[in-house]
Amino acid sequence: MGQDCIFCKIAAGEIPSDVLYSDDVCFVIRDIAPAAPVHLLVIPNQHFTYLDGLTAERHGMVGAMFQAAAQMAAREGIVKSGYRLSVNQGDDSGQMVDHLHLHVLGGERLGAMA
Ligand code: AMP
Numbered sequence: 853m854g855q856d857c858i859f860c861k862i863a864a865g866e867i868p869s870d871v872l873y874s875d876d877v878c879f880v881i882r883d884i885a886p887a888a889p890v891h892l893l894v895i896p897n898q899h900f901t902y903l904d905g906l907t908a909e910r911h912g913m914v915g916a917m918f919q920a921a922a923q924m925a926a927r928e929g930i931v932k933s934g935y936r937l938s939v940n941q942g943d944d945s946g947q948m949v950d951h952l953h954l955h956v957l958g959g960e961r962l963g964a965m966a
Pocket of ligand 1: 858869881882883884885886893939940946947948949950
């Protein structure tokens, strides 16, 4: 567990959160400050920050995260209209939580990527 990591605390049940989906690898919650009508976060159970530490053992974790994102997009009814997955990495991206996560954004026409 990452010290003082908010997503680790949610994973451990120390901070209450509505978990929409969970499996052995990851869980999904709604973003507390949504940037679109649908804004979910797919978060691995294991604390992990940067993709440059993505070893072969973690390839399965990333695959499971994408699969969870696709399942949740279907559940939220945004597959046909479309959605975006994004991952912030480091200061210039504005990453606020140092625990890898996928943003799933949809439910309206999204603005251009920065
Ligand atoms: P990032 O900037 O990629 O690190 O995104 C972190 C995201 O986590 C932000 O969009 C926050 O709004 C969101 N967030 C922070 N704390 C919580 C929380 N307790 N529950 C849900 N989302 C959160």
